[in-house]
Amino acid sequence: MTIPISIAITTGEPAGIGPELTAEVFACGTSRWHHEICFTVFGDRRLLIERAEQIGVDSTIWSTGVGRNIVLRDVPLSVPSVAGVLDAANGRYVLTMLDAAIDGALDGMFHAIVTAPLQKSIINDAGMLFTGHTEYLAQRTGASRVVMMLSGTGKQPLRVALATTHLSLRDVPDALSIDGLVDTLAIIDRDLRTRFCIASPRILVTGLNPHAGENGYLGREEIEVITPAVQRSYASGIQVRGPYPADTLFHPRYLRDAECVLVMYHDQGLPVLKFSTFGKSINITLGLPIVRTSVDHGTALDLAGTGRADCGSLIAAIEAAISMAFAIGGHASHCT
Structure with a gap:
């Protein structure tokens, strides 16, 4: 029996475009990908519903928290987030999502993680020294x-x-x-x-x-x-x-x-x-000892909540993560 490839996705800075890009990519489910691929999305349920509705895409998957080959791992915001408005109170929220995805990948639960953009300044403003995804992933996974x-x-x-x-x-x-x-x-x-x-x-x-x-x-x-x-x-x-x-x-x-x-x-x-x-x-x-891909852009605060952000890079990052996971031949222990 073939065990599905499992991909974790972190939705990034809540005030940026990461949540709505995720909502747009999965608005029509996972039909664009092979049925043996499953996804776990990390993010605040209410935020994903709100952003989906803001940009005019279906929010059903986030309301139920589960769909065909996709599961929402609800990570509550520290404070409500407004599109385009940064709040240092949510700095810890971003790292909580990332830590959960990294731990799952290290434990074999996920074959790869895909990260939406975050705002480094907000994490630092929240009192946590942070220079970027790349450096943080190295530290958390023990990569020299x-x-x-x-x-x-x-x-x-x-x-x-x-x-x-x-x-x-x-x-x-x-x-x-x-x-x-x-x-x-x-x-x-x-x-x-x-x-x-x-x-x-x-x-x-x-x-x-x-x-x-x-x-x-x-x-x-x-x-x-x-x-x-x-x-x-x-x-x-x-x-x-x-x-x-x-x-x-x-x-x-x-x-x-x-x-x-x-x-x-x-x-x-x-x-x-x-x-x-x-x-x-x-x-x-x-x-890294795990597969990690991400988008080629930042949080684009000026576009957040407008529906004008392009999800092409996120789709490409997901497809690359899937390809790399198949290349190294990993098998997740379970999908959720």
Whole structure:
């Protein structure tokens, strides 16, 4: 007997667009996905009903709390939430959902978790140090190193992985090391093989400085850190090349020969990816003992409650989570 693939979904910041995107995606049930896939949605029941009604989609599934292959795990808000209006009192609510999904995945209840966007500032305002989903997932799962990767969709998607994530630009050079980049490249190579079924991933690496340092005239990180890391990784069997100037690397002529580009900092590569695929790309955390995907956008407070937010990225994140869960061959102990 085949045990269904089980996906957990956290609805994110209650004042943002996460709850209504979830409501829209599941307004027609789960018919867009195979019948052997089941979903557990974490969120406040009344909030999901309210947002569904605000944007004009069916709220029945949230009223009953159960439907075909979908279960609502009701997590009560600390205080009522108004679309577009942040309230630090709900900071703990967001982490409660996330913790429950993570624990379920670690226990084998879920094959993957999909996270709607949250508001980092609100969690910090609530008195909890929080730098982002990626870092929090690493801490909660005990992962020694994780890698944020954004990916487009389609047959040859653009994938951009980050050597550093949510850091001030002035802190980036000090955060780069040979060992760190070697570990990052190993994680990218392993997860592209095991979770994306790419037999021999080809990875391109950017430099840190303009023109990849111009042979040391514009910085020595390429000479002293990035090149040695690329060479060591290549010697270990990883198909990696670089460092290349970031301003010319993102050209179809080069990208067609690679499955992933590793950039040195957040805004070096993500603007390129989001310009070309925004609203349809996804965020994936590599290096975790669990599968986690997310959307490519933030909480969009200005759109919350209007019905104008596009659920394309959430659908893509769910589909990627399902694909990765099948790739690693996991089986949940139960669906709810």
